[in-house]
Amino acid sequence: MNESQRQAQRYAHRRAAMVFDTVASRHRRPSRRMLPVLERFAQSPAATSLASLAKQGPGDGWGLRPGEPEMMRSIAHGLTRYAAHHRVDEEAGVLAWATATSTIAAAPALDPYVGAVRGIDAVLFADLRVRSGGDGIKPDLRTRAALRFLGFDVPEGEPALLALASAVAAELDQPLVVLDQLLWSVSDQSLPPAPRARPAPEPEPQPGPVVDLRQRSRGSDHRRLKAELAGQ
Numbered sequence: 001m002n003e004s005q006r007q008a009q010r011y012a013h014r015r016a017a018m019v020f021d022t023v024a025s026r027h028r029r030p031s032r033r034m035l036p037v038l039e040r041f042a043q044s045p046a047a048t049s050l051a052s053l054a055k056q057g058p059g060d061g062w063g064l065r066p067g068e069p070e071m072m073r074s075i076a077h078g079l080t081r082y083a084a085h086h087r088v089d090e091e092a093g094v095l096a097w098a099t100a101t102s103t104i105a106a107a108p109a110l111d112p113y114v115g116a117v118r119g120i121d122a123v124l125f126a127d128l129r130v131r132s133g134g135d136g137i138k139p140d141l142r143t144r145a146a147l148r149f150l151g152f153d154v155p156e157g158e159p160a161l162l163a164l165a166s167a168v169a170a171e172l173d174q175p176l177v178v179l180d181q182l183l184w185s186v187s188d189q190s191l192p193p194a195p196r197a198r199p200a201p202e203p204e205p206q207p208g209p210v211v212d213l214r215q216r217s218r219g220s221d222h223r224r225l226k227a228e229l230a231g232q
Helices: 003-010 015-024 034-042 050-056 068-085 090-100 122-131 141-149 158-172 176-189 221-231
Strands: none
Touching: 003 090, 003 122, 015 034, 015 050, 015 068, 015 090, 015 122, 050 068, 050 090, 068 090, 090 122, 122 158, 141 158, 141 176, 158 176
């Protein structure tokens, strides 16, 4: 089972809870206090299915911020519409949606089902896609900080961050969800800076990728991620 499948399995047949959890946790630090809330919601009528959440909303008493209940309802409605339009059940529809939107991860508004929901940004869009079983990485402050910690020259803007992360994942020959786990590992370990080696002679120019990682990193770059990957 690959990382995308593990993410999808986490919420298998619990897609309403997935939507609730994703939206409720987006502006909150991970906390044990949220676990009882999520468990209580999972037992509520709205958690029965995405259709139920779309029809009645999450209800009151969850400590949600203004706008979050309607966002949950709209996301559930969008995923339900996608499944209906493609004549598949809820579970298959969520995975199909996550896969189909991989090419527009940096531009959620192009997705008429979920990305167009008011308040959805690239970070929340990526989180929903990954939890649904798609390949992706959140272009958030943690991802940016971890890549900078590794020595990468990270450009401003979410689309540029996603482009760089995709180039790093391609260099590692790993999906983005695995890179995301590696960046968590690197951040947790607080790896010291790698010793600087003597610069090697510049090779003759050769055709290469559009994003050249040698020009976007300062020393530690993808070699340290490869070491992390080898150690797992």
